[in-house]
Amino acid sequence: MSTSRPDDIRLQSDMHYNLNIEHMPDAGGHFGRFGGRFAAETLMRPLKEIEDAFFEAWSDPTFHAERIDLLKNYVGRATPLYHAKRLSRENGGARIYLKREDLNHTGAHKINNTIGQGLLARRMGKKKVLAETGAGQHGVATATVAALFGMQCDIYMGREDVERQMPNVLRMRLLGANVIPVNSGTATLKDAVNEALRNWVASCEDTFYIFGTAAGPHPFPLMVRQFHAVIGQEARAQIIEQAGRLPDVAVACVGGGSNAMGMLHPFRDDPVKLVAVEAAGHGLESGEHAASLAAGKPGILHGNLTYLLEDIEGQIQGTHSISAGLDYPGVGPELADMLETKRLTLDAATDDEALASLQLLTRTEGIIPALESSHALAAGLRIAGSMNQDEIVAINLSGRGDKDMNTVFKYLGWVENTS
Numbered sequence: 001m002s003t004s005r006p007d008d009i010r011l012q013s014d015m016h017y018n019l020n021i022e023h024m025p026d027a028g029g030h031f032g033r034f035g036g037r038f039a040a041e042t043l044m045r046p047l048k049e050i051e052d053a054f055f056e057a058w059s060d061p062t063f064h065a066e067r068i069d070l071l072k073n074y075v076g077r078a079t080p081l082y083h084a085k086r087l088s089r090e091n092g093g094a095r096i097y098l099k100r101e102d103l104n105h106t107g108a109h110k111i112n113n114t115i116g117q118g119l120l121a122r123r124m125g126k127k128k129v130l131a132e133t134g135a136g137q138h139g140v141a142t143a144t145v146a147a148l149f150g151m152q153c154d155i156y157m158g159r160e161d162v163e164r165q166m167p168n169v170l171r172m173r174l175l176g177a178n179v180i181p182v183n184s185g186t187a188t189l190k191d192a193v194n195e196a197l198r199n200w201v202a203s204c205e206d207t208f209y210i211f212g213t214a215a216g217p218h219p220f221p222l223m224v225r226q227f228h229a230v231i232g233q234e235a236r237a238q239i240i241e242q243a244g245r246l247p248d249v250a251v252a253c254v255g256g257g258s259n260a261m262g263m264l265h266p267f268r269d270d271p272v273k274l275v276a277v278e279a280a281g282h283g284l285e286s287g288e289h290a291a292s293l294a295a296g297k298p299g300i301l302h303g304n305l306t307y308l309l310e311d312i313e314g315q316i317q318g319t320h321s322i323s324a325g326l327d328y329p330g331v332g333p334e335l336a337d338m339l340e341t342k343r344l345t346l347d348a349a350t351d352d353e354a355l356a357s358l359q360l361l362t363r364t365e366g367i368i369p370a371l372e373s374s375h376a377l378a379a380g381l382r383i384a385g386s387m388n389q390d391e392i393v394a395i396n397l398s399g400r401g402d403k404d405m406n407t408v409f410k411y412l413g414w415v416e417n418t419s
């Protein structure tokens with residue numbers, strides 16, 4: 001029991017973000033044999049300009065002063081690290097702590113990255129930003145920052161996704177963004193990225209491409225990781241303050257890998273087991289999943305060498321997950337390298353497992369997580385269940401579940417399944 005007087009109780013630790021760049025890729029943007037910059041000749045120059053601008057900005061204290069001020073006063077950081085006692089008791093085993101990225105402005109971790117890249121765009125004198133989006137979460141976070149900085153904003157989104165994610169499409173429009181439906185391929189996220197890259201070639205003079213995850217050509221995987229590192233850096237300081245030590249295990253879900261790199265990377269040099277959880281959809285053996293690391297093989301997509309889900313002809317395979325945000329056929333190159341060098345432990349959760357843990361967290365703690373985050377939760381609970389009460393599992397709750405309510409209600413049979 002704490003004996004401190006009320007005036008001794010701090011609501012929040014003083015956060016000191018580590019601004020050193022740990023574990024740099026090589027000059028070509030390779031993490032081990034993964035990563036790199038595989039892009040059309042015309043994109044090499046704008047990518048190099050972003051790389052130079054990023055390193056220049058990163059070494060400038062005024063860049064960080066503004067970034068951290070916005071993270072604090074606009075986004076709402078630091079997000080809490082919450083000891084979920086009822087959930088831990090119900091689950092049995094290790095103590096479970098939740099990193100509450102769901103409490104960020106716009107409801108997920110994605111804004112950490114769009115604030116960073118938006119500031120970089122403005123610093124480079126760009127008047128316009130463009131981005132791809134799948135479920136619409138990155139599109140909303142980009143449109144939000146474009147509104148904040150007074151920039152024009154084009155969002156490329158597969159026609160399929162435009163129809164499936166109408167509330168986010170309307171939200172982006174309300175924020176002043178121009179949502180451009182993409183009809184090519186399967187009219188989903190991977191096609192939206194291709195189209196966004198194509199259009200960026202023609203407009204890169206005055207336009208910055210705000211990439212949404214820790215993938216794509218160099219320097220995006222590095223840059224996105226650095227902008228999200230606040231997640232794990234806070235969690236690390238918070239667990240030491242609350243529990244007096246590091247967690248035994250840190251867990252995050254993986255779509256492209258941005259929340260996972262943000263949460264896990266700051267623990268990379270610690271004796272902490274790092275677990276990345278992929279979407280197993282209807283089960284890994286069903287073929288209907290989005291588990292690129294577990295079931296894919298190395299190949300090139302969206303400008304980098306990484307693990308991909310391909311069919312026998314080398315075409316990108318269709319993916320399935322109940323959570324639109326995990327439905328991506330690739331994965332960030334640094335995660336591929338961490339897996340290959342055995343610094344990462346791979347896990348997976350099915351649609352059913354994610355839904356069950358969403359319900360369990362909601363009922364035991366009154367927190368409704370995003371379906372993506374529910375995958376991290378499902379695996380984290382399973383792992384915690386096999387550990388003892390003195391041990392600690394820290395799980396990144398990457399977003400809140402409001403956007404998923406329709407999917408959840410349909411799945412539970414509470415509303416009619418019309419699609």
Ligand SMILES: *Cc1c(COP(=O)(O)O)cnc(C)c1O
Pocket residue numbers: 108109110137138212213214253254255256257258259260325326370372373398399400
């Ligand atoms: C987009 C999203 C993800 C997946 O993207 P990553 O880049 O892998 O983090 C996970 N959780 C939420 C809530 C998302 O919106």
